[in-house]
Amino acid sequence: MDFDVAVVGGSVAGLQAALTLGRARRRVVLFDDGRARNRAAEHVHNYLGVLNPAPGELLGVGREQVAAYGVAVRESRVTDARAVDGGFVVGGERVRAVVLATGLWDELPEVPGIADGWGRSVVACPHCHGWEVRDQPLVQVGMRGFPERSVARALLLSRWSDEVVLCTDGDELTSEQLQRLAAAGVGVRCERIAEVRGTEVALAGGERLSARRVFVVVRQHQQSNLAERLGCEVVDGAVVTVGGRTNVPMVYAVGTTTEPALLAIGAAGQASTAAVAVHNDLLDSDLRGRG
Ligand SMILES: Cc1cc2nc3c(=O)[nH]c(=O)nc-3n(C[C@H](O)[C@H](O)[C@H](O)COP(=O)(O)OP(=O)(O)OC[C@H]3O[C@@H](n4cnc5c(N)ncnc54)[C@H](O)[C@@H]3O)c2cc1C
The missing domain is CATH 3.50.50.60 (FAD/NAD(P)-binding domain)
Structure with missing residues (x-):
């Protein structure tokens, strides 16, 4: 040998x-x-x-x-x-x-712009990248079709900041999920996402959410x-x-x-x-x- x-x-x-x-x-x-x-x-x-x-x-x-x-x-x-x-x-x-x-x-959510920021403005793991953006506005982008995972990740992220918004990209959530997110202080937007540009998330209706970091479900x-x-x-x-x-x-x-x-x-x-x-x-x- x-x-x-x-x-x-x-x-x-x-x-x-x-x-x-x-x-x-x-x-x-x-x-x-x-x-x-x-x-x-x-x-x-x-x-x-x-x-x-x-x-x-x-x-x-x-x-x-x-x-x-x-x-x-x-x-x-x-x-x-x-x-x-x-x-x-x-x-x-x-x-x-x-x-x-x-x-x-890692398969990323199919949202325009996410792949461009991957590893820098867009990350996945709060244990890896949460400390650096603690106590700052954060957006958790969900994986369309997997609302359970999206909710779980947003709940996890809420331990690093009180200003977390979960964008489900079109998935509707159950009342139980909404209650849990509310109890953790997580905001929720269920519209489709038009694009992610840097750390800004543009919703389908035209509204833009600014964050210090965008976390995604992969x-x-x-x-x-x-x-x-x-x-x-x-x-x-x-x-x-x-x-x-x-x-x-x-x-x-x-x-x-x-x-x-x-x-x-x-x-x-x-x-x-x-x-x-x-x-x-x-x-x-x-x-x-x-x-
Ligand atoms: C964007 C991002 C940021 C992260 N940041 C952190 C962090 O800050 N802290 C932390 O603890 N973790 C972080 N992680 C997680 C971390 O990357 C993983 O825990 C770690 O890379 C796992 O290492 P691994 O050796 O198991 O596999 P990998 O890092 O996936 O490495 C596999 C290697 O195998 C090689 N390979 C695969 N197939 C073949 C083949 N057929 N022939 C030859 N070579 C092959 C690849 O080229 C690669 O080099 C991050 C992950 C991502 C996606």
Whole structure:
């Protein structure tokens, strides 16, 4: 085998898995095609030990760290992964184990202008970007057709500011939902949204709501179908794992590939735990047959 482990995906989870495995003296190759989920954002917040770096800056340090332990980094997309005798072929390399760290992409509400501001004036996660705009006027744009989620996100956001307005983009809400929003002090507009321009939300009737930040509801999807190609179980868009192990022996999934809601530091933390499991499984296989 060329390497012990192929890590596919080199954002926080993949790099952390590679770091833990490199330090365990495993021969690791890491593939990444540069589409970290937060790449449009200006800063990574809520990550202990660093002061809100740019996403690329954080990953750049991670790349330097893994290189110091001999991890081979390939800046390329893996389009095929398959089982062969004694292991797998991933991106043309023969390996004993595969770690999928391929992450997610975010489907945004279909409202003109939202994609233009994504990661800067338009964000999704209050835990990531709420503190910076606390106590200021905020608009929560819902995902049309998913009113439950829109309401839940507006209620969450209301803990960061008393001036939150939920725009449902045409979804009507039940009286119970309206009561809960009112109790949390959230304003509600159910008209269609014409466009979002920067941090201004234009309603279909022509009225414009100004906010300090626009939060949106997103739907998440796997960035890669390698898990399915390798025979891994995928439920509700997440690769099913126990401690990072999938149902396919020697195939692992880490970070948001397996737990979509993880913050960046959670993705890295989960990946380090899973990498220890990879190392232990390789150790078992190293020692098997040696009496
Ligand atoms: C706009 C935005 C802002 C955010 N801000 C914050 C924040 O401030 N704080 C915070 O904690 N969290 C934040 N998050 C969440 C954070 O981005 C995720 O928790 C984190 O990126 C998850 O890391 P990951 O390694 O699991 O996957 P990802 O970051 O999605 O990375 C997956 C990697 O795999 C690569 N890849 C995928 N398929 C292949 C393939 N076939 N071959 C090769 N490479 C492949 C991609 O190029 C990518 O680099 C934000 C998210 C968004 C969308």
